Amino acid sequence: MNEEAVTTGWDAIEEQMKKLYGAQEPKHYGTVIPYMLGGKDPLDGLSAYKAENPLPHWHIVTFGFSELYEKESENKEYSGYGFELTFRVARTEDEEEPPMWALNLLQNMGRYVFSSGNVFASGDYLDANGPICLGTDTQLTALAFVEDPELPSVVTPNGKVEFLQMVGITEDELEAMKTWSTSGVLGASQTNLPGYITDLSRDSLLRIPSIAETVQRGLEQEGSNTGFLFVDQLAWEPGKSRLFSKTPTVLTLGAKQAGTVGKLLRGRLLKGKDLTLASQDLRVVLEPGAETGYEAGEQEVRLRLDEATADELSRKLLPKEDRIELTAYKGCIIQVVKTHIKDQDGNVVSTIG
Incomplete structure (x- = not known):
C-alpha cells in the first residue's frame, strides 16, 4: 500500500491535532477488522490527547466519518460525511488511558450514522434514552453537537471536514435546547461548562438560577429554533x-x-x-x-x-x-x-x- 497516496485525509486530521498538541503522542485505538469486512466498529480509529485547559480532560477525535484514504464519493465539496467527531471528557490527574465508555460511545455514533445515513451538524442533539455511560447513575442522558472551539474546519484533498464536538447533556437541558436553541443553552452555560467538557458527575445546569432565567428569557423572546x-x-x-x-x-x-x-x-x-x-x-x-x-x-x-x-x-x-x-x-x-x-x-x- 502506498501510504503517501492513500492517507491524505487521515494526515490532514492529524495535522490539525498537532497544531494543538505539538509532538504529544496520542493514545490511539485502531480497528482490527474493517467495518466493510464484517468488523463491529465502523470508525477506522480514535485518538485521545491529554489536554490541560481549561480543565484536565481527554480530547478524543474520530477517524472515519470523512474519507481518510482515496476519494470515493461524488461530492467534491465535502469529504465523506463532511465531519469528524470530537469528545472532551473530564480526566483525573492519574489517568493514563481515556475511559472506554467514551470510545464505545463514539463508535456507537459511527454505527448510527453508517446505518441510518443521518448526519450531525452544529446545533443538533440526540436523546440517548438512558445514561450515556451505561451502568452509571449519571444524569447525562443525551448529547448535543457544537463546532469544536479549538478545531476549525479543514480542506483536505478529499474535500472539507468539520470537527463537531459531542457534549453530554441532561434530560432537562435537552428539553431546553429543543424549545429554545442548542447554541443558546450552551452559550448561557459557558462559565459553568468550560470547554464543553463532559463530566459524568455534574448536575443539571438548569438548577443554576441565572442559567434557567436566561433560557426562559431566550424562549420567550426568540421562540424555538427546532422546526x-x-x-x-x-x-x-x-x-x-x-x-x-x-x-x-x-x-x-x-x-x-x-x-x-x-x-x-x-x-x-x-x-x-x-x-x-x-x-x-x-x-x-x-x-x-x-x-x-x-x-x-x-x-x-x-x-x-x-x-x-x-x-x-x-x-x-x-x-x-x-x-x-x-x-x-x-x-x-x-x-x-x-x-x-x-x-x-x-x-x-x-x-x-
Missing part, C-alpha cells in the same frame, strides 16, 4: 361518515413527545413559525393560520391552528395518556398514548404516560 422533530409514535386516522354519525379525525402522539410538542407550539406557532413532526411513514406540519383547518394526503398532513387554538393545545399537551378535544377543532381529537422506553435488547425499561 423539525422526529417522533416515533405518530399516526393520523381521518374521520369517517356513518349513517347517523361521524367518527372524529384522530392525531395520535406518544406521551414522551407530547410535552415537548406542547412547549414547541409556544416557541414556533405562537411566534409565526411552522413545526413539522415526522415519523418514518408520516409528516404532520403544524402551521399558524387565521382559521383552523387541515389538508391530508397519504403521507403528509397540514394542520392550521389559529393563535387561540395553538395556545389551547400547548397548554393541554402533557406527557401523559390523554384524549384532547379542542374548542375550534370539533371533528379532530389529539390522542396521547403511552411511550415505552426500550433498551438495546428490546426490553421495556420505563413507561411514560
Whole structure:
C-alpha cells in the first residue's frame, strides 16, 4: 500500500491535532477488522490527547466519518460525511488511558450514522434514552453537537471536514435546547461548562438560577429554533361518515413527545413559525393560520391552528395518556398514548404516560 497516496485525509486530521498538541503522542485505538469486512466498529480509529485547559480532560477525535484514504464519493465539496467527531471528557490527574465508555460511545455514533445515513451538524442533539455511560447513575442522558472551539474546519484533498464536538447533556437541558436553541443553552452555560467538557458527575445546569432565567428569557423572546422533530409514535386516522354519525379525525402522539410538542407550539406557532413532526411513514406540519383547518394526503398532513387554538393545545399537551378535544377543532381529537422506553435488547425499561 502506498501510504503517501492513500492517507491524505487521515494526515490532514492529524495535522490539525498537532497544531494543538505539538509532538504529544496520542493514545490511539485502531480497528482490527474493517467495518466493510464484517468488523463491529465502523470508525477506522480514535485518538485521545491529554489536554490541560481549561480543565484536565481527554480530547478524543474520530477517524472515519470523512474519507481518510482515496476519494470515493461524488461530492467534491465535502469529504465523506463532511465531519469528524470530537469528545472532551473530564480526566483525573492519574489517568493514563481515556475511559472506554467514551470510545464505545463514539463508535456507537459511527454505527448510527453508517446505518441510518443521518448526519450531525452544529446545533443538533440526540436523546440517548438512558445514561450515556451505561451502568452509571449519571444524569447525562443525551448529547448535543457544537463546532469544536479549538478545531476549525479543514480542506483536505478529499474535500472539507468539520470537527463537531459531542457534549453530554441532561434530560432537562435537552428539553431546553429543543424549545429554545442548542447554541443558546450552551452559550448561557459557558462559565459553568468550560470547554464543553463532559463530566459524568455534574448536575443539571438548569438548577443554576441565572442559567434557567436566561433560557426562559431566550424562549420567550426568540421562540424555538427546532422546526423539525422526529417522533416515533405518530399516526393520523381521518374521520369517517356513518349513517347517523361521524367518527372524529384522530392525531395520535406518544406521551414522551407530547410535552415537548406542547412547549414547541409556544416557541414556533405562537411566534409565526411552522413545526413539522415526522415519523418514518408520516409528516404532520403544524402551521399558524387565521382559521383552523387541515389538508391530508397519504403521507403528509397540514394542520392550521389559529393563535387561540395553538395556545389551547400547548397548554393541554402533557406527557401523559390523554384524549384532547379542542374548542375550534370539533371533528379532530389529539390522542396521547403511552411511550415505552426500550433498551438495546428490546426490553421495556420505563413507561411514560
